[in-house]
Amino acid sequence: MNKSPSLAANFVNKLNTFYFSIMEELIAKILEAVEVGKVDQKSPFPPQMRGMEGAFELTTRAIEAGVPPQAILDRSLIPAMEIVGRKFSENKIFVPQMLMSAKAMGAAMVQLKPFFASGAVKTKGTFIIGTVKGDLHDIGKNLVSMMVEGGGWTIVDLGVDVPAERFIEALTQHPGAVVGLSALLTTTMVSMGEIVSRIREYSSDTRILIGGAPVNADFCRRIGADHYSPDPQGAVNYLNRLIA
Amino acid sequence: MNKSPSLAANFVNKLNTFYFSIMEELIAKILEAVEVGKVDQKSPFPPQMRGMEGAFELTTRAIEAGVPPQAILDRSLIPAMEIVGRKFSENKIFVPQMLMSAKAMGAAMVQLKPFFASGAVKTKGTFIIGTVKGDLHDIGKNLVSMMVEGGGWTIVDLGVDVPAERFIEALTQHPGAVVGLSALLTTTMVSMGEIVSRIREYSSDTRILIGGAPVNADFCRRIGADHYSPDPQGAVNYLNRLIA
Amino acid sequence: MLYKKLIIEDPSALMFGLAPKPVSTPRGLVIGGGKVYSELNFTLPEMRINQTTVQEVYGHYTETVKGALDRAVHLNSAGVIIEFETLLEMTRYPEIGIEIIKRMNEICEDYFVKHGLPTEIRLTPNDLREFERPALQRTSKLLDPMMELFEKGMTAGGDLLSIESTGGKEVSDEALMMCDIKGVLFALAVLGVRDMRFLWRKIVDLARSQGKIAAGDSACGFANTAMVLAEKKYIPRVFAALVRVISVVRSVVAMEEGAVGPDKDCGYEGPYLKAITGIPISMEGKTAACAHLSPIGNIACACADLWSNESVQNIKLLSGMAPVAYMEQLEYDVRLMNEALKAGTLHRDILQQLLVSSDIYTDPQALVLAPDNVIAISKALLTGDSYVANARNGALKALDIIEEAHTSGKMVLPEMELTWLPLLRDDLQSIPDDEERFVEMMLPMLDQSKFILSEYGL
Amino acid sequence: MLYKKLIIEDPSALMFGLAPKPVSTPRGLVIGGGKVYSELNFTLPEMRINQTTVQEVYGHYTETVKGALDRAVHLNSAGVIIEFETLLEMTRYPEIGIEIIKRMNEICEDYFVKHGLPTEIRLTPNDLREFERPALQRTSKLLDPMMELFEKGMTAGGDLLSIESTGGKEVSDEALMMCDIKGVLFALAVLGVRDMRFLWRKIVDLARSQGKIAAGDSACGFANTAMVLAEKKYIPRVFAALVRVISVVRSVVAMEEGAVGPDKDCGYEGPYLKAITGIPISMEGKTAACAHLSPIGNIACACADLWSNESVQNIKLLSGMAPVAYMEQLEYDVRLMNEALKAGTLHRDILQQLLVSSDIYTDPQALVLAPDNVIAISKALLTGDSYVANARNGALKALDIIEEAHTSGKMVLPEMELTWLPLLRDDLQSIPDDEERFVEMMLPMLDQSKFILSEYGL
Ligand code: B12
């Protein structure tokens, strides 16, 4: 602030401060809405916020008020999901609460979409994830993809029973993406090795992250994947280290 | 037998038959002595044969009677130990009984020693066995070496805690020998891999057999050994297949 | 539900080793006839199944069965069920599954003749239909290999037929993650019930055609998924306990269609099925820690007729192969129960009491497995004129029992769990009696691209 | 033996969870004070230990302890003993062992502070002396790293000291294979006793210098080797049972020198030590099937104060890491016993009775672990004026009990086993009372190149 401001300057200043505080307040409110999982005004969840504005309305207002979309992403959505992720790893909330937060984040993202398209907002990168061929277990994979999305990554979820070709196809569409493989059966984890080699053939420097109950760090080394994480939080941490 | 023999021929024939039957009888008796574990006359085991001749005395007599040493080995000792081995695998006798048989065979072998030296008798080959470096478990290894010896092989037992060099040293002294490695600890079984490579460096065509509680066929493949057997009988069978 | 009255009304009659309608097998096991038997389940170590490995696959199965039965003989086992829960390829290419059964059955026969050890194979094909999304529960071509495996697998030596069928799972998966109890009830009491009826009619017919035993199903993909998620603290345990209770109305349909038990090991709804229908049941607890951790390690065997390890890979432990080690563990657990049965009512009641009190107040999922509560909730499950009403009434009763245990101070529930109790009650109470009305109510809330109503006869 | 009178004379007082002389630990466990606790033991998966892998080794230990204690907390465990039985390199290079203890102890402390879970580490270095043959039991340089690990390992957080000492093993190994009961008795009651006195005096002094607990030894290398050989049908089970009884006079020397228990888990002589000295004991049975199969799965816990899994590699099972699965299995076994203790004498007596009757007549090795027989044989073990006479008298009493169980028809022994009974009795009866005379008698029969008398103070 100026030391001896003119009247006009003072006014502008005050206005600035005022706008600034409105913007700050909106950023804080969006963060809160995502953290508690308040999607939009009509959403009944969480019960104590019934009737109040949700992430959807708050984000609309913020953009109208001129809050930079990148700030909404970086200072509301990602930090909120970080808090949610931490609470979840510390077993302080259950999955549905995390899911509601992810939905709230999604509602906000709808508003930010145009700015991604225009290049005004950047995500951290793209994460392609799928459960490997022959395997239909997807609960774990879904959790990981949700948390990684919450961490500010764009997600391409290929679903279950995914062969090597589909991963490579996705990579052609999203060059430079990181790949995540999930397997829950001891008989399908072996296809991970094949998929890793096939991906490496296609692009040797693609980072590949693996997970799922029967998998471990040793197996990861053996098949030449880049990282194993036992849980979603570890996946987010690894991805963030990649771009740090 | 001749159809119309002359008197002399008849006599020679009878004599032959007589000697032949004596020899056959001795061969059968040695076999029996080894099978039941009767070492020598003064040995109190087995109780029901107290005071009777053992493998030692019977072998002495057989050699004096002109039974070919090779026949003693091939038609008494090895078949006896085969029976013993089979009974043991079928849980029909205990180890001490097998040990007594091995001792009885040893007593007979003492008599055959000179003929081995002269080349008049041949064993099936040499088997070098040892428990790998860092590992002191030797009960299993000892059983294997005993049974393989009973199968007609010459044994070079290197004991426990044996490093690669000692196996190689033994191979220089017994070229063409088959090597057996034993390990009981998950931390020492990994040195098996190293020993196998070191032996292969020294002589790539040496056959290597491995065993011990934590080892399995898969591990055998992984470290490039030639065969895994879970028990002594399997080791004998494998070795016999090698020279078949 | 077709059942209107419990077969076992008295909690003290809900006892391990004793079922009102025991099942006799060809080699002479009488399941539920006064003795508990081990049920061993195992699977391959990390490996691929294809043309080049199939001999090795056979080797694993024969080696494991031999090793396990050797141990069973050594421990004077009264009898063993070997569960053959197929891996995908073994149902997709039924000839693989059939060959495995044939080889295992030869070994079983051998041990029966040589050592007098009675052993039977439970054949559990995969429900392949879940490979198609949305699932074609009635019209899928994938039903063919499943039925082929059942049919030829019986001829090859499979004596007990089971499956973990998946009707409704496409809805339940998401409902579990959202803790949406209405969604779960829709998945189980509407879709699940209808699919069970469709599938088990076929299985029972097949079994009858060869004089084999249509054993039972398991809501594993629903209720055990909930349990595993709750053990990971992903969803509330009180929710998982209700899912278990709701799963009863779905699994009981197998019996309504003619299945006679023992139901499948991973179905912890077993005690309810036993109370309602009188069949013998298979259960798993502490000795299945190789396959999943659980909050019901001891209480799970309070009324078991078979005691299972769920599944362990054929890998080497320090003592030997893992399935052999688990065979031993099961046998010792089973011996304890059989000694108690032999010693008389005082002994067996006390052992059961200890098994129950060990776990009952540590987790709502344990609470709903205590014989007293099983009977009380089963009674509630029989009230109402539709499966929907049955399930809702059972779940509400379970909720009462959970709340009572909490307010009386017997069971301590953390705040995080407690907040769910009123939400779950509200949700349950909003469910109408009538299936049609319930379907109407649910459809707008569900993602209809994920399931096809007509595939459930709706 | 210094002991002249049993501390527990009444078989019904030989009960799990209750020891006349409980042992209290710093974090508040009272072993033998009315509750049974789990003792978890685990080891590395197949891997090498060297400079480049040592961090990974530490990782295995910390990961395992965390995983296991998480599970213990989840299951409301009353407390856990973590046994750290070192692998060779960890004693040979004590700094490795010490670092592992430090890291594990930090985790234990953390769980104690955060969750109130009391956990202690039992430190069991290797007896390196067996790397030299003939062994230099008293003059070996290898004693230095062993003692260093004890000393600094205590400071790093090891609270209970144990070892599986090997004095006499050079003789016993061969005697076992020959079923030479006199050789075994020489190995245990002469060499073993003398070596135990030498070694345990040192260990007890060390423990006292830091106020730690000198816990106890195990004749694992003798009697469990016999048991494993008997399970493989390599030697007669009646022989293995006698080896177990003879091992008592050797293991009790730790207590004579001041050890206070709990003895080491793999010592099935524990019940005898408890009867004779009143210490709490650690036992293992069915839940140690990961480490060795046994004929005493249930009876082994009839009077256990700690219940152990002996050892399992840190490998992945379907549910998670194997030590975590075993932690769960132990906790449920232990809960059952603790429920019985809580419920009163009728319940605990009945549970013990079932555990005993489960196994007692299936194997002579189980027979000699039944409380009645433990007391009867313990009394015989106290008769005579030398360890040699004690051991012989105990073994003869055990033989009587085995024969009685056979002739009364309660225990069926096959012909192959029966032929050994008179041979063993003859051999035992030929043993004189006097140690010196016994040594004289044995020396000509033994391969004297294998052991050095002066290293045993002879
Ligand atoms: C739920 C479940 C099912 C459900 C699946 C529902 C679904 N939509 O996913 C159903 C019932 C359909 C099912 C079917 C089968 N299953 Co299943 N199933 C389970 C169960 C009980 C829980 C799995 C689960 O969801 N866990 C919860 C999630 C959150 O954990 P998670 O998947 O491990 O994921 C976490 C981490 O691993 C990690 N993670 C996961 N993926 C990734 C990926 C990346 C990149 C990263 C970084 C991290 C990561 O993060 C997640 C969150 O922390 C397990 C038992 C168990 N103990 O795991 C058996 C289990 C996996 N199934 C098993 C079997 C055998 C089967 C069937 C073959 C059964 C049959 N005979 O029909 C079929 C196979 C179908 C197929 N082809 O895939 C066996 C596997 C045995 C083996 N040999 O491998 C298990 C272990 C059960 C058992 N103990 O026997 N199953």
Ligand code: B12
């Ligand atoms: C006896 C025994 C000992 C005795 C050894 C006596 C001796 N002279 O051998 C003593 C007490 C000294 C001992 C010491 C130790 N032991 Co130890 N021991 C055992 C025990 C109880 C039995 C082993 C045995 O003799 N079995 C009987 C024989 C006949 O079977 P076998 O060895 O498997 O052999 C058969 C087959 O494997 C095969 N075979 C064996 N070798 C070969 C070779 C070939 C070529 C072929 C073809 C076949 C073959 O044929 C044999 C006959 O069928 C096992 C437990 C178990 N369940 O195995 C633990 C065990 C092996 N020991 C173990 C441990 C940890 C140790 C110690 C480190 C303990 C300690 N902390 O001090 C030390 C290590 C010493 C060392 N550096 O080696 C662990 C190993 C754990 C691990 N991580 O690997 C085990 C598994 C015990 C356990 N459950 O924890 N041990």
